[in-house]
Amino acid sequence: MTQSVARLIVESLEAHDVDQVFCVPGESYIGLTSTIVERNSIRVIVCRHEAGAAFMAAADGRLRDRAGVAMVSRGPGLANGLVAIHSAYHDATPLVMLVGQVERKDFGRLALQEQNYSVLLSDITKQVIEVNEPEVASEAIARAFHIAESGTPGPVAVVLPEDIFDDVTDAPVDQPRPAVSSGPRVDDLDRLVEMLNAAERPLVLVGGALMAEAVRDPAVFKDLNTLAETWSLPVSPTHRRPQLFDVDHPNYGGYMGIRVPPALINEMKRADLLIALGERLTDTVSQAYSFPTAPKPQLPLVHVWPDPNEVGRVFRPDLGMACSPHEVIKALIARGAPKDASRRQDWVSGLNKIHNALLAKEWEPTTDGVNFAAVVCEIDKHLADDATVTSDAGNFGSFLHRYIGFKQSQVFLASVVGAMGGGVPMAVAAGLRRPGTQVVCFVGDGGALMMGNEIATAIQYGTAPIIVISDNSMYGTIGMHSYVRYPDRPIMDGTRLTNPDFAAWARTFGAEGITIRDESEVAAGVAKAFAVKTKPVVLHCLTSAIQMSAWRRYERADSIP
Numbered sequence: 001m002t003q004s005v006a007r008l009i010v011e012s013l014e015a016h017d018v019d020q021v022f023c024v025p026g027e028s029y030i031g032l033t034s035t036i037v038e039r040n041s042i043r044v045i046v047c048r049h050e051a052g053a054a055f056m057a058a059a060d061g062r063l064r065d066r067a068g069v070a071m072v073s074r075g076p077g078l079a080n081g082l083v084a085i086h087s088a089y090h091d092a093t094p095l096v097m098l099v100g101q102v103e104r105k106d107f108g109r110l111a112l113q114e115q116n117y118s119v120l121l122s123d124i125t126k127q128v129i130e131v132n133e134p135e136v137a138s139e140a141i142a143r144a145f146h147i148a149e150s151g152t153p154g155p156v157a158v159v160l161p162e163d164i165f166d167d168v169t170d171a172p173v174d175q176p177r178p179a180v181s182s183g184p185r186v187d188d189l190d191r192l193v194e195m196l197n198a199a200e201r202p203l204v205l206v207g208g209a210l211m212a213e214a215v216r217d218p219a220v221f222k223d224l225n226t227l228a229e230t231w232s233l234p235v236s237p238t239h240r241r242p243q244l245f246d247v248d249h250p251n252y253g254g255y256m257g258i259r260v261p262p263a264l265i266n267e268m269k270r271a272d273l274l275i276a277l278g279e280r281l282t283d284t285v286s287q288a289y290s291f292p293t294a295p296k297p298q299l300p301l302v303h304v305w306p307d308p309n310e311v312g313r314v315f316r317p318d319l320g321m322a323c324s325p326h327e328v329i330k331a332l333i334a335r336g337a338p339k340d341a342s343r344r345q346d347w348v349s350g351l352n353k354i355h356n357a358l359l360a361k362e363w364e365p366t367t368d369g370v371n372f373a374a375v376v377c378e379i380d381k382h383l384a385d386d387a388t389v390t391s392d393a394g395n396f397g398s399f400l401h402r403y404i405g406f407k408q409s410q411v412f413l414a415s416v417v418g419a420m421g422g423g424v425p426m427a428v429a430a431g432l433r434r435p436g437t438q439v440v441c442f443v444g445d446g447g448a449l450m451m452g453n454e455i456a457t458a459i460q461y462g463t464a465p466i467i468v469i470s471d472n473s474m475y476g477t478i479g480m481h482s483y484v485r486y487p488d489r490p491i492m493d494g495t496r497l498t499n500p501d502f503a504a505w506a507r508t509f510g511a512e513g514i515t516i517r518d519e520s521e522v523a524a525g526v527a528k529a530f531a532v533k534t535k536p537v538v539l540h541c542l543t544s545a546i547q548m549s550a551w552r553r554y555e556r557a558d559s560i561p
C-alpha cells in the first residue's frame with residue numbers, strides 16, 4: 001500500500017509500542033508532528049525545552065525498559081537537547097531521538113539551521129541514522145530501536161529531512177527485531193561458583209543493567225534476595241540505583257555511591273572477591289578507579305554486563321561474563337549455595353552494621369538555614385511503597401542517599417552521570433507513566449532554574465509532582481569542591497546565587513507553593529505538600545549553606561558571606 005513517509009514512520013513507532021513522544025515542535029519536522037496528531041494513536045507531550053523533552057523521553061524509557069522517544073527540530077532544537085543525550089549515553093539509557101533536517105536539495109549549503117548530525121553526535125550516540133530515501137524510513141526506525149535497546153543501551157538519532165515526510169512509498173512497516181540476550185556459559189558458571197565458594201569476603205555490586213531487567217520482570221528482586229540470603233552475600237546498590245535492594249535487608253552491604261564514607265569503603269576494601277552484577281563500574285562507582293583499581297583490579301573481579309565490548313574495556317576482570325545479570329543470579333540459585341555459606345555471616349553482618357550506622361537519622365543543628373536532612377527525613381515518612389523519587393544533580397542529593405530508606409518497590413530516577421536539569425522533567429515523565437502514584441523530585445536552587453520551566457508541562461498534562469527545592473543560594477557542590485581543593489581562597493563569589501521566591505514562582509504556573517524557613521516548619525510544610533495531590537507543589541526550603549552535604553560542613557563558616 002502506498003502511503004506517506006510520515007504515516008509510515010508513525011505506524012513504525014506504533015509497531016514499537018510507542019504511545020507517547022516528547023517534543024518541542026519545529027518547522028523541520030512539522031510533517032511528522034501533524035501526522036501523529038491527526039492519527040491520534042500516540043500522545044504528543046509538548047515541552048518547554050528540548051533538554052526537558054529528551055530527559056522526559058529518557059526517563060520514560062527507563063520506566064518501561066524501552067527506548068523513549070523525543071522529537072526535536074534541526075540545529076538549535078537538537079543543540080538544546082544535547083545535555084540529555086549525553087546523559088543517556090553515559091547512563092546506558094535507551095533513547096530514540098527523531099531530529100529534523102533541512103530539505104535534501106539544500107544539503108551541504110549550510111542552509112538554515114543545517115548541521116551535520118553524524119559529526120555532531122558521533123561521540124554521544126550509539127548511532128546516527130540519516131534517512132534520505134523514503135524506502136528506508138521504516139527500516140531506520142526499527143534499527144534505531146534495536147540498537148538503542150541492545151547490548152549497552154544508549155541514544156540513537158534518526159535524522160529526517162523536512163521534505164521527506166510527504167514523499168510516498170509502498171515500503172512496509174519494518175517490524176521490531178526480537179530482543180537479543182544471552183545467559184552465562186557453563187564453563188564461566190563453574191568458575192564463578194568456584195570463586196564464590198572459595199571467597200571468605202565476597203561483595204556483590206548491583207547496577208543499571210539489573211535495574212533494567214527488574215522493570216520488565218519483578219522476579220529479579222525476589223531472586224536477588226534469595227541469592228544474597230542463601231549464599232550469604234552482602235549486596236551493594238551502586239550510584240543512583242539505591243532502590244535495587246531494600247535498605248533494611250540484613251544483607252545490605254552499604255550504598256556504593258559517589259565518595260563512599262571512609263568507615264564503609266575501608267571495610268569494603270577488605271573484600272577478597274568483587275562481583276559486579278549488571279554494573280558498568282564507572283568512574284563514580286569505582287571511586288575514581290581506586291576500588292577496583294584500573295586497569296588491574298587489586299582484588300579478583302567478576303564483571304557481568306550484557307555487552308562484550310564493555311566487559312574488559314576499562315578493567316581486566318578475572319572472569320568476564322557478557323550476559324544477562326538476572327540469568328547469572330538464576331543459574332547460581334539453581335546450582336545451590338555451598339553448605340558452609342553461613343561462614344561468611346560475620347562479614348555480611350559487619351558491613352550491614354556499618355551501613356545502618358551511616359544511615360542513622362541524625363543531623364547537626366545549623367544557624368544559616370534549615371538542615372536539609374530534616375526535610376528529607378520528614379519526606380521519607382510520607383513516601384509510599386510505590387513512590388517515584390527523582391533527583392537533579394547537586395549536593396542536596398547526598399541527603400537522599402543518606403536519609404531515604406529506599407525499597408525495591410519504589411522507583412528512583414536521576415542522571416547517573418550527574419547532568420543538572422534532569423530532575424524536574426523526569427518527575428513529569430514519571431507522573432505521566434505512573435498516574436495516581438506519588439512522584440517527588442529533589443532539586444537544588446541551581447537546577448530549579450535550569451529546567452524548572454517544565455513545571456508548565458506538568459500543569460498542562462495534569463501531573464502532580466512534589467518538587468522539593470533545596471535553596472542554599474549557591475551552586476553548593478561547586479562551592480564545596482572549591483573549598484576542599486583551595487581552602488584558603490575566597491570561593492563564594494564564583495558560586496553564589498540570588499534567587500526568586502520559589503513558592504511565589506510556582507504559583508504563577510498554577511502550582512502550589514510552600515516555603516520552609518525554619519526546622520520548626522518542616523513537619524507541617526511536608527504534610528501540606530503531600531496533602532495537595534491534584535497539582536504540582538513546590539516545597540521551597542531555605543537550606544543551610546554551611547551544611548554543604550549530608551556528610552560535610554564548612555569548618556570555616558566565615559567563608560560563607
Ligand SMILES: Cc1ncc(C[n+]2csc(CCOP(=O)(O)OP(=O)(O)O)c2C)c(N)n1
Pocket residue numbers: 083393394395396397418419420421443444445446447448470472474475476477478
Ligand atoms: C548541566 C550541568 N552544568 C553544570 C554542572 C556542574 N555542577 C554540578 S553540581 C552543580 C551545582 C548544583 O547546584 P544546586 O542545584 O544549587 O545544588 P547544590 O549543589 O547547591 O545542592 C554544578 C554547577 C553539571 N553537573 N551539569
